Amino acid sequence: MLKLGILDQSPVLTGEGAAEALRHTLALAQGADRLGYTRFWVSEHHNAKGLAGSSPEVLLAAIGAHTSRIRIGSGGVLLPHYSPYKVAENFRLLEGLYPGRVDLGIGRAPGGMPLVSQALGRSSGKEREEAFERSLTELGSFVGTGTPLETEHPLAGLSATPDVPTVPDVWMLGSSGYSATVAAKLGARFAFAHFINGHGGQSAVRDYLRHYRPGPLGGKPGVAVCVFVLCGEDDEEAEREARALDLRLLYLEQGEFNRAVPSDEEAERYAYSAWDRARIADNRSRMIVGGPATVARLLPAFARSYGADEVIVTCMMSRADRRLRSYERLARLFIR
Template structure:
């Protein structure tokens, strides 16, 4: 079966760029992804960040939908523990009303930022996310029109989410653990493993998801995808040069240096790497596919086979927007997405 590719875009803010420029780049990339034949275009949610501009996927999706006409658009993802399921349902009913039949509601449970932003987003909820996540999903399913009505004794049993539209979004749970896979299987949602966050255990999580999947309030058939960092350059050597910058960027993040701009080659060459740094770089490379076209094609096909799926989401964060665009364009050509 032909491999389908989707895009996860995090609206990265390049060195010397503004957040407004990064958002315009996201719109331009969405239009290009549609032209090139990508299956989906998802946007992420991050808070209190000077390096990623996408803090509100619902708002950004409204703009992306207006700039495209065919490609599926979705959240990768809405961080449900921060929000009221009722409000999330209404946001995505609006999106379905605007762009019927091509909206994906991807749901995550990560904080999307540091503890201070999490406290600000859910200041009235003292519970930890896992304590109420399954119940929040059931409420969301009822409001969005995919699940049964809430129990008559529920305080919001009489509520209906508006607007009342004829279609509902496709629902995915996004995760980097076995827990997320288990909840997706129990609730009937699609499952997308965030391999770009956790390079270990994804294939096992997908096996468990497929084994235990049952139709539920969020869907009636299993859907699987996985998301991975990809750096596809004109040659293996050029890709490795670019990957060195990503290696340092991931090190910065692991050391809590979240506000650092994307590294330059000069910084990567001058950085005083210790043994721990080199170990982390080796480990982080499990999250990234790096190479020229032929190497990347072979590795992406093997990656998809390992996940038992014919659809992979790719995220190409590179030092320059034009290089990022060319990476996506090369992938589209390699996999003949328009055929």
């Protein structure tokens, strides 16, 4: 049976605000726990008013308190902005609260415009890239998946607290071959963001599995792939629901990061150009859209194309109740 997890970006819906988006995320996590999904990840975005999730660690603390079984995790913490030591302590604390349920997903994207990096006080550009693998090695030592830092390291002997008996699972998240290479080199599990880049992911995963070796971020390989999935009552309804996401992706390509998820009416009346329609057709490579019969056929084939252990599904619709129903349909198809 195909394993399914969820990535939720806390999208702000038309006519609502960020507080409502966060409440929808919490309710969705409770629903996912009830439905039997394997994991529930939340994202990190900055200076983007269309997405409410700017601090996954804080949101995960609330989600863990309102769920009982499902794994919870970051999709992901943007490590170049932060001290590896502080990230490790945040996730060791979560692991202490919710033992055996925590995933530490790591990304390297800025999560916003250059001003975000400046405001967060971390390096950018070439300096950041050169420091990334070093930060990952330090993170593994502090979070508990790696060995202690070597004696010549300036932080040798430092321990991250709390001192709890279990450790989070560490995932590298990425939409390119670079992240797959780093994950394989350092021993992390790897999740490919097909919902961001619909091309080249299968090759990245094959390279990851071919070159994987245990390292400071873990001791065994694991593969997940994240994709947009909209499962309607039938194909026709799913296509109607997908229009809001089609338009949202167009807005993002135009640099409009602060827009809410469009309403049905906005998506219907938008004056699409020929170029817009070509972009929509290309963006559909990042989605699986259909009724239950269509999704039941397409989603397992998609997972097989990656050789993935699990599919992380993400869904944006114009209304929160419709989004939940999509996840409920998926659960009926694939979760027993």
